[in-house]
Amino acid sequence: NAGVMQNPRHLVRRRGQEARLRCSPMKGHSHVYWYRQLPEEGLKFMVYLQKENIIDESGMPKERFSAEFPKEGPSILRIQQVVRGDSAAYFCASSPIQGSEKLFFGSGTQLSVL
Amino acid sequence: AQKITQTQPGMFVQEKEAVTLDCTYDTSDPSYGLFWYKQPSSGEMIFLIYQGSYDQQNATEGRYSLNFQKARKSANLVISASQLGDSAMYFCAMREGDDYKLSFGAGTTVTVRA
Numbered sequence: 001n002a003g004v005m006q007n008p009r010h011l012v013r014r015r016g017q018e019a020r021l022r023c024s025p026m027k028g029h030s031h032v033y034w035y036r037q038l039p040e041e042g043l044k045f046m047v048y049l050q051k052e053n054i055i056d057e058s059g060m061p062k063e064r065f066s067a068e069f070p071k072e073g074p075s076i077l078r079i080q081q082v083v084r085g086d087s088a089a090y091f092c093a094s095s096p097i098q099g100s101e102k103l104f105f106g107s108g109t110q111l112s113v114l
Numbered sequence: 115a116q117k118i119t120q121t122q123p124g125m126f127v128q129e130k131e132a133v134t135l136d137c138t139y140d141t142s143d144p145s146y147g148l149f150w151y152k153q154p155s156s157g158e159m160i161f162l163i164y165q166g167s168y169d170q171q172n173a174t175e176g177r178y179s180l181n182f183q184k185a186r187k188s189a190n191l192v193i194s195a196s197q198l199g200d201s202a203m204y205f206c207a208m209r210e211g212d213d214y215k216l217s218f219g220a221g222t223t224v225t226v227r228a
Contacts, residue, residue, distance in 0.1 A: 031214075033214065033215075035216075040220075041220060041221075042118075042205055042207070042218030042219055042220050042221055043159070043205070043207075043216070043218045044218070045215040045216065045217075048214055048215070055214075056214075056215075059215070089157060091159055093159075095214075098212075098214050101147055101149075101164040101166070103149070103161070103216070104161055105151070105158070105159035105160075105161070106158070106159075107156075107157065107158035107159075108157050108158060108159065110157065
């Protein structure tokens, strides 16, 4: 799973700032999934993207959160006007095809909102 | 209803002994996949093992094996010959049918004692 690269590893923002989290999937993987982990909890699905398309964003808050996976470059999870409740670990996973058991996660980005 | 239940919040195990982590699941879909991930204190999610609902044999990967009891809807992870490096949080997760989303349990913390 070392192939899924997320950065930054840690991100500190003040309330009201924007947070940008980046994810480069494993080579050959065109399916990207974002999950959020609150303290002491399991991961919760946020959004599923393929190149240039959002397939399912049902787990993502309607306000302030957006995601993209452009033709070139990493997938970006963007959180505008962050609040303390956004503090969490955000994980990206990738797979070669939809529904593959070969689903590997990155090391996550720990977002702390002051 | 909880789709994945991990009833053991924390466990201690002696080095070189085996430990079993419980996981029960709830689904009405005959096709599903079960995953186990390890999350050490550094935070990354490491894929350990996968079991498909139609797989005839229990999955094994090195020191990890999955005790899959379909009728009881349980998918317990067995770690044999525990090592200090096995100390981590362990998550059970499920994907149902053609869905791509994983549902995670709350996790079990394992502490290996020397």
